[in-house]
Amino acid sequence: MTIICNSQPHGRVIPDMSNAIELTGVSARHGAVTVLHELTVSIAAQQITALTGHNGSGKSTLLGVLAGVHPPASGALRRTHAGRAALVVQRSEVPDALPITVRQAVAMGRWAHRGAWRRLTREDRSIVDRCMERLGIAALARRRLSTLSGGQRQRVLLAQGLAQESDLLLLDEPATGLDAEAKAQIAALLAEESARGVTVVHATHDPEDAASADHRIALANGRLVVDEAANGVTAASQNR
Numbered sequence: 272m273t274i275i276c277n278s279q280p281h282g283r284v285i286p287d288m289s290n291a292i293e294l295t296g297v298s299a300r301h302g303a304v305t306v307l308h309e310l311t312v313s314i315a316a317q318q319i320t321a322l323t324g325h326n327g328s329g330k331s332t333l334l335g336v337l338a339g340v341h342p343p344a345s346g347a348l349r350r351t352h353a354g355r356a357a358l359v360v361q362r363s364e365v366p367d368a369l370p371i372t373v374r375q376a377v378a379m380g381r382w383a384h385r386g387a388w389r390r391l392t393r394e395d396r397s398i399v400d401r402c403m404e405r406l407g408i409a410a411l412a413r414r415r416l417s418t419l420s421g422g423q424r425q426r427v428l429l430a431q432g433l434a435q436e437s438d439l440l441l442l443d444e445p446a447t448g449l450d451a452e453a454k455a456q457i458a459a460l461l462a463e464e465s466a467r468g469v470t471v472v473h474a475t476h477d478p479e480d481a482a483s484a485d486h487r488i489a490l491a492n493g494r495l496v497v498d499e500a501a502n503g504v505t506a507a508s509q510n511r
């Protein structure tokens with residue numbers, strides 16, 4: 272497996288305006304089972320990519336690969352984005368009974384910058400406040416996560432992801448379980464992030480969300496079946 276970072280000797284990243292990540296023949300496994308098969312696909316920088324596919328098609332695994340937390344078994348992965356990815360996992364992966372408050376959970380998004388358990392700076396605190404406001408959860412700041420509804424907890428996870436202020440935001444079904452108004456708010460948030468230069472990739476089962484993205488990637492049984500930009504099909508079934 273090759274991981275290429277597009278950087279100069281002094282560690283400065285050369286900006287590539289077209290793709291944040293390029294995968295070439297990437298496969299990934301869970302244990303002995305291969306669940307992503309030789310994917311060749313690029314993630315357009317500063318755009319919104321929707322990742323679709325049936326349950327078990329490999330969306331979460333691909334997000335893990337893009338985030339750098341699931342090392343590919345083979346293939347090459349080239350990154351041109353500068354920072355560490357912010358990965359917002361599915362709510363079901365986070366224990367509901369974590370004994371922390373909403374504010375503490377959102378503040379964990381700053382750990383990537385400050386390190387765990389370090390005192391937050393004034394700037395960190397204002398970022399945490401702003402992210403809670405953007406997700407409409409400021410009034411819940413002192414509440415324990417365990418006392419929140421599922422949709423409220425989902426907003427906390429999203430606020431935590433935004434608080435990381437990464438230039439690569441990866442979200443696993445961020446609108447699942449949210450009502451129509453909240454879904455529209457999330458869509459607007461992702462558009463705002465993209466407009467300010469963040470590369471956004473989100474897994475979704477919602478055809479409307481997928482249709483409104485700049486770029487669509489569909490998986491079936493761990494294989495690429497659609498790779499479509501808003502301006503037309505860019506690549507497709509070469510890996511079928």
Ligand SMILES: Nc1ncnc2c1ncn2[C@@H]1O[C@H](COP(=O)(O)OP(=O)(O)OP(=O)(O)O)[C@@H](O)[C@H]1O
Binds near residue numbers: 325331332
């Ligand atoms: N920790 C794991 N150990 C073993 N197999 C796993 C693990 N996580 C996922 N898998 C398997 O990998 C395949 C891809 O799963 P993945 O979660 O990436 O799919 P998905 O498209 O995100 O599904 P969903 O829409 O249900 O979230 C599935 O066959 C799944 O059973």
